[in-house]
Each structure stands twice: as C-alpha cells, then as structure tokens.
Amino acid sequence: MKKCKIEVLKTTFHEDLSKKYGYKNLGNCPIYKVGDILYGDYANPEGSCDEA
Incomplete structure (x- = not known):
C-alpha cells in the first residue's frame, strides 16, 4: 500500500x-x-494523536 508523506x-x-x-x-x-x-496510509501515522 502506498503511503503519504506529511x-x-x-x-x-x-x-x-x-x-x-x-x-x-x-x-x-x-x-x-x-x-x-510522518508517513501514513489509511490510518493515523504511528505516534500521532487522533486530533492531528
């Protein structure tokens, strides 16, 4: 799965x-x-909070 750079x-x-x-x-x-x-896919990137 591809990831998105944030x-x-x-x-x-x-x-x-x-x-x-x-x-x-x-x-x-x-x-x-x-x-x-950070790098993320469909879920929050590891270590990020839900509010981000």
Whole structure:
C-alpha cells in the first residue's frame, strides 16, 4: 500500500477559539514541531494523536 508523506509546515493555536468553544488548559501542540515528517496510509501515522 502506498503511503503519504506529511510534513509539519506551521503550527498555530487560536486562544480566542479555544475560549469561545469552552476548551480549557489548551496550548500549542507538544508533539509536533515545524519540520517533522510522518508517513501514513489509511490510518493515523504511528505516534500521532487522533486530533492531528
């Protein structure tokens, strides 16, 4: 099965949206950094979270 290359180009956190929709204690993603590369197929790449 072919895999897709996923590269993190930018990370963003919108504090105003977090507050608007009631999510508390959120911040920038602690897992991914700009330049990280993952390879995935039909499932989440190994080590990634469901929210990614």
